[in-house]
Amino acid sequence: MTSKLNIRLILLLASLTICFSCTEKKKALKTKEEMKVGSVYSMQPFSGNLPEVSPADKTRLQHTIQQFYDKIYVPNNFSGSFLVAKNGHIVFEKYRGMSNFENKDTITSETPLHIASLSKVLTATAVLLLVDSKKIDLDQKVNTILEGFPYEEITVRTLLNHRSGLRNYSYFTDKNNVWNKRDTLHNSDLIPFIIKNNIELEFKPDSRFSYCNTNYSFLALIIEKITKMDYRTAMKKLIFEPLDMKNTFVFDLKKDGNTASQSYKGNKIKYPLNYLDDIYGDKNIFSTPRDLLKFDMATYNPAFLNKKLLKEVFKGYSYESRGTRNYGLGIRMFEWEDGKKMFYHNGWWHGSTSAYIKLKDEKATLICISNKYTRCTYRLKLLSSLFGNYPFELKGKDETLE
Template identity: 30%
Template sequence: MTDESVIGAIMLAYQGDVPGASVLVIRDGKSVVRKAYGFANLEDHELTTAATNFRLASVTKQFTAAAILLLAEDGRLSIDDRMRQWLPSLPAVTDPITIRQLLSHTGGMIDYEDLMPVTQRTQLRDSDVLHLLEAQDHLYFAPGTHYRYSNGGYSMLALIVEKASGLRFEDFLKQRIFEPLGMRNTLAYVNGGPPVPHRAYGYSESATGWARTDQSTTSAVLGDGGIYSSIDDLDRWDAALYDDRLLSDASRKLAFTAWTTTDDANVSYGFGWRITGESLWHSGESIGFRNVFVRYPQRHLSVIILSNRNGPEPYRMALAIARLFLGET
């Protein structure tokens, strides 16, 4: 079987009249696989393409981290600044938490998802997350002593970007990352703002078929998961992570350093990236979307899978595809 047919077999469940996926394999700076399967919009029968924009969910975190690192390069902030220097309305118990700890999920803040009222029907924004955290008088652990994945921490980072830059988070990303890299159709989506071009809608499968489940009460929080992008645009992002066109070598080393162990003994965490052996990766899961971005920088290989459905989690599919190009069986 050819690599393309093997990949087709791996992605078989995404083919046909079902929510789809886009797959990109980049080797030595060139796209060697760029495939799309299924539908971006079942109701209107819009096929998925390489330009289809999916909600990245937590794949967003690498961009939030990059925004912080750009501001550090500008001298607008230091990653060792205390969080409350920028967000003074937070309670005194959070005073020891640094930006570095937010980036590496070692701050210990309470999960904002657990603080939401059960009656919550309207979508939260990053500022709403701040208000939820303002009322907390305890942490999970002393900052810097443990790892606990924190969407709220990355929401706070988005607010710090706004404070330090004087721009809305979505505008900072557009001006400093997306436009310079030619990621023209990528955006942090805000209801009432620019629409998502070539938008994929999220779906969940039940006994009666596929139902649209595109947004939840947390889907409007930007810092932890609000970016929409395509494999075409992520191709440009991947290229920028090899040289100084966006981030300096020092900043990229900071992002890709294993700052902490995680709850998986085989995985460490950098700034917006998980680190496993020779790979850098991050998955993204939200209602109706499952994505993964896996990079092998020393081998100049990347595999990206974006999908608009509630399962399966595509990390192992990406690893299976990567093995085809790494000479592994």
């Protein structure tokens, strides 16, 4: 009798455990509609179950990457963060140097560093979420969204793929007779400034590619206009919070100028902040490799953007001249004749440099962020050959990566 009672108790506990775990799983796997912020889709964490890297492969990768790191980064007195992952599982990471050399604050896995133009990947994602939510269209003219925008033919798409023809704000505001550098320039100043000073386009929209920070400064304004939130809050609500990116934020010059990690020249002399340091969208996101890995994996979630839109993101738009480099919607790429592609984005602002590599076919993620100027950050691409058939050699210096 006692034995039967024990069996019944065991079966009851087992069924309760199964029901509880199913309930928890249902809670974790929210629908796309449930993940909305207002009427806009937010990002969702990756919920798949990708295989772990085998112990043998992990040992092989760690050994090679350590040798690479010791050869390239250590001799350059690298100060920053470095991470390599496969299937979302970290196989190698290193943190060295200081976020503030004056205060001797060491860099750890939780230290946010300025990711410079890598911010464009995140800004583009927020805009694409608006498109996916049917709040705007890719080919919608910007002047139908931003009041007073003076260029008739520029669309959301041509801002995203750098084919708008806009001039770089850092070049048309750098003369004292047009902008007092004692005054901080803000995104909201750009349209009035352009109109007042009659800033013309560099070329006809969608006629060629020209990488330009102004494109993403306007995309940040579009995010604000459509979400009715400031850019900092919108990025937090649409991307950072849903993905549990706890160590990621958009820099605020007044609030964070003295407390955020600092930026240094190669000789450890600190870069002073200037009148351009409060413009956002093109730069000014601070993050960590672990947080960016969460972001990267979330882009593999089946609920991330509709399939048609996703194809638009990862295709090249600029073929006016022959070459392997191209640009999609917020992402750089190499395109080789055999059809192989590699997606990436680099960044550079003051002494901060960054590199993000997304190997879609192999689901490998490579991230490097430095707060002390060095070009070795960009040599991260060499490690792609460890994961797939990419034409980069680990031996010697490949000048095409600089």
